[in-house]
Amino acid sequence: MSSHWPILVATRIVRLAFLLAAVAVVAFTLAKLSPVDPVNAYLGPAIAKVGPEQRELIARKWGLDQPATVQFGKWFHNVLSGDLGTSRTFNAPVADVLAKRVQASLPLMGMAWLLSGILGFTLGVVAGARPDTWTDRIIRTYAYVLASTPTFWLAIVLLVVFSVGLSLTPVCCAAPIGVLPEDVTLLERLHHLILPLIALTVLGVAQITLHTRAKMVEIMQSDFALYARAQGASLADVAVRHGARNAALPAITVLFASLGELFGGSILTEQVFAYPGLGQAAVQAGISGDVPLLLAVALCLTLVVSVGNTIADILYRVVDPRIGAVHDLEARP
Template sequence: MGSWKAFVLIRLVRLALVLAGVAVVAFLLAKLSPVDPIDAYLGPDIARVGPEQRALIAQKWGMDQPAGVQFAKWFSSILTGDLGWSVTYNASVADVISERFRSSIVLMGLAWLFSGIIGFSLGIWAGANPGRWSDRIIRLYAYVLAATPTFWIAILLLIVFSVGLRWTPVCCAAPIGVLPEDVTLLQRLHHLLLPLAALSILGIAQIALHTRVKMIEIMQSDFVLYARAQGGTTLDIVLRHGVRNAALPAITVLFASLGELFGGSILAETVFSYPGLGSATIEAGLRGDVPLLLAITLMTTLFVSIGNTIADVLYHVADPRISSASETWREVSQ
């Protein structure tokens, strides 16, 4: 019990330090950005706004103060739960993130789930049959798509299925002109199909490659040779020995890929005009919406850090030898 308390405490301290470091770096990058927030906010009206009005806007936003003072006020507001105001959407940052996150979590959650299940299954199959035609096909698929940009996959799917075959919608999360309360579940799934496919295809490749390598190592181990000598079939060995041992690297890669999944969702949502957190990130960057951009950055950091922590916990649960080795090392060092 004490080891788990220490583990949680260390993780919380590390998370706090990471968030503080990301906040500093993100704020500095926002200040060094060539996009002027006031110019981006004014847009076409910039020619009709004089220096005095620009100064009033800067004063209202607190941009007339030194960078250190701006950071201190912003960071103190973050600690009190005030994420600021988004000039892009003319709403509080908390409301924008809450609304957009509900759309993105469905897309990213399903893509993450499908990537794990399908990628792990393909990796197990390829690793259990190395060198066969099925293994070659899976490796070719994984190697090609692992090096393929998400936006290229999204554009290709859009051209083939939406423009060419006209099986799927071209954009958005619901039919254009339909009120949100009138949109059916089937219509939402229809619009979700292509963005989900674009995100899942790339995630499957990474999980499959890592699982295949581990599965080949397992199939060449001594206990598998012993199981074969006792008359065990390949299917029986895979189900009894391979799945659990191969799950360890798959779990790690799956949870560690949350950051890449969010990055991919930004590109996929942009291509399909999907109103999620990814498209909000692009809009915040183009419009110089610093409060929204910084809040999304911190939220993404928290999201990825929690995913990595869950991966560590599951790793210890799946393989108790890791916990035993850590406790033994702690006793020896004392």
């Protein structure tokens, strides 16, 4: 089996390169088709004071007077040589903006991802171990309600209840307003993280719970679960040793596949909580026609989601003995 890994990884990398190129083309085309005019967006209210000649000057300076294909070619060439360009919105190199934003978003998204995985899996196992009991019904109802709750709405409700009503949590941002970034303590950061984290976690939990539950119900009816019962195993024994172990793989796959959704959720959550993360940067880039930043965010997201899916695939091979074996047989002459 080990001899297949280099080939597998190489194909994945080539595929990923093509995918990134395709996403760049599509994202660039969409950005060009968007009605947002970068110059107007840049000028904002100052637009009244600027004549057409000056606007043309700005456009020429930015290279907007050239055909779209030339613009894309230049951008693509720069990206290949490692230069992501300059963000007009933040007046800084895109790479720097990305690095700063990822730093803020990573704890939020990472923790939300882990928590929703652990919580969702546990709830799914508990619910699926004894289908149609009250525990199952409560967990299922909870998951259905969560699954149909819009993230931004939940975020607003959390803000209204905990920040405005109970004054337990801050209303916005990743740190107290008016405090220098180097003076912010870890506790303050966590305090500002709580609500966005809850909003984002709750979004992910429902899906994992329902997937795990469905798989658990199936496993608990399987021959090997019945045989374990016939051996004198308790329900908990079967649920943990056979149920959870066998349900873990599909749950992990869903978890990795849900990375894209997590990012989508983070855009909404960060927007509501004014949390200066990657999602918020993407929104600002979109609104102000900041194409280099928008493309960089899109590529970043593509990379994360694609790598996530690849990890899920590889995990399947590592964890499930049957997949590796089939591979082995196929490879033999």
